Amino acid sequence: MPEKDPQTVRLRAAQVRRRFVWEIDWNLLRTFTVIVQEGSLTAAGEKLSLSQPTISNALRRLEEHIVCHLIDRSSSYFRITPAGEKLYEECMAMFAIVAGLPELMEKDRNQISGQVDMAFASHVECPFLDTFLADFHKTNPHITFSTTVSSSRASAEAVLNNEAALGVFLTQEKLDDLEYTLLYREHFGFFCGPTHPLFQQRISNFDELRRLDYVSFKTDELSGALAPVAALRKQEQLRGKIVGQFTNLEEVKRLIKAGFGFGPLPIHVVAPDVEARQLWQLPPYKNPPSVDVYLVIKRTARRTRAQSAFLEALLTAIEATPLEGRTYPQPVEA
CATH class of the missing domain: 1.10.10.10 (Winged helix-like DNA-binding domain superfamily/Winged helix DNA-binding domain)
Known part of the structure; x- marks a missing residue:
C-alpha cells in the first residue's frame, strides 16, 4: 500500500x-x-x-x-x-x-471595561486593599467586580479552575501553578465572649487558659494556614476540648461570643466587637502570632484587559508600599 x-x-x-x-x-x-x-x-x-x-x-x-x-x-x-x-x-x-469581548467592542479603546472575579477567604479585611479599590474605581469606573467568599482552599481551587482572576487568602502549602504575592500581614489574638468566666479579667499568663474549651478554624493546626496560632497553643500547652472548628470567621466569632469557649481571631478585624464589649482579649498581649495573607493568581491564565489592568495596578501598589504599612494592627509607636 x-x-x-x-x-x-x-x-x-x-x-x-x-x-x-x-x-x-x-x-x-x-x-x-x-x-x-x-x-x-x-x-x-x-x-x-x-x-x-x-x-x-x-x-x-x-x-x-x-x-x-x-x-x-x-x-x-x-x-x-x-x-x-x-x-x-x-x-x-x-x-x-x-x-472580554464587550470591552473589545468599546468605541473608546482607552476606556477599559469588563469584570474582575475575585475569590476571598472569609476574614479578609485589609485597609490597604480597600483604599486601592477605591482609587482604582475612580480611574476605571467601567470595570466591575464580583467576589465569592469561602475557605482558603476553595478560593485556591477557584483560581486554579479559572473561575476567579485572583484570590486573597491564607496558605500553608504553595502550589506550583499559582503565583503568590504577600498582600498583608495580620496578627491573631485569643478572645472570649461576655458569658465566659474570663471576660473582663486581665490575666497575666496562659495558666488559666490551658484546660478551657476552645473554638477555632479548621486550619488551626501545625500543617495548616494558621500554623503560628497552632504553634503558640502547643508551646503554651493549651489542651482544652475543641468544641467547634469552622472555615468561616463569622461562625468562629459567633460561638466565641455565645460562650462556647475562647479562640483566635484577627485583632484588627474584631476591634469593633472589643470596643462594643462583645469580645474580650486574652493573652498574649504582646507579640501575638502573625499570619500572612496572599494575593494569588494563576501563572498561565489568559486574562482580559480589565483583569490585566487591575492586577498590574495592584501589584505595583503592593511593591510601592512597605510591609509595615500593610500589617494589622498597625504597630504602636513608643
Whole structure:
C-alpha cells in the first residue's frame, strides 16, 4: 500500500479541524463546563434548568464529537478523565476570552471595561486593599467586580479552575501553578465572649487558659494556614476540648461570643466587637502570632484587559508600599 503524501495528510487534518469548529454545538461545551463545576449531571441539570436525560445526552454528543471519553461516572462515582480535565481548562480559557469581548467592542479603546472575579477567604479585611479599590474605581469606573467568599482552599481551587482572576487568602502549602504575592500581614489574638468566666479579667499568663474549651478554624493546626496560632497553643500547652472548628470567621466569632469557649481571631478585624464589649482579649498581649495573607493568581491564565489592568495596578501598589504599612494592627509607636 503506497504511503500517503505528507502534504495530503496535512490538508486532510486541516479539513477535519475546520469541520470540527463549524459543526460543534458550542452549548455542549458550556454544559460540560457546568457538569464539571457542579460535580454531577443532576446538579448540572438543576443549575441549567434542564432534565438529567438532556444533560446526559449533551455529554454523550460532546464525547462522540471529539471522539474522547471525558467523565467516568456511575450512581456512586464521578471522576473527570485527564482528557476531560484538559478540555475543561480550555473551556474556561475560552469563556474568559468571550467575557472580554464587550470591552473589545468599546468605541473608546482607552476606556477599559469588563469584570474582575475575585475569590476571598472569609476574614479578609485589609485597609490597604480597600483604599486601592477605591482609587482604582475612580480611574476605571467601567470595570466591575464580583467576589465569592469561602475557605482558603476553595478560593485556591477557584483560581486554579479559572473561575476567579485572583484570590486573597491564607496558605500553608504553595502550589506550583499559582503565583503568590504577600498582600498583608495580620496578627491573631485569643478572645472570649461576655458569658465566659474570663471576660473582663486581665490575666497575666496562659495558666488559666490551658484546660478551657476552645473554638477555632479548621486550619488551626501545625500543617495548616494558621500554623503560628497552632504553634503558640502547643508551646503554651493549651489542651482544652475543641468544641467547634469552622472555615468561616463569622461562625468562629459567633460561638466565641455565645460562650462556647475562647479562640483566635484577627485583632484588627474584631476591634469593633472589643470596643462594643462583645469580645474580650486574652493573652498574649504582646507579640501575638502573625499570619500572612496572599494575593494569588494563576501563572498561565489568559486574562482580559480589565483583569490585566487591575492586577498590574495592584501589584505595583503592593511593591510601592512597605510591609509595615500593610500589617494589622498597625504597630504602636513608643
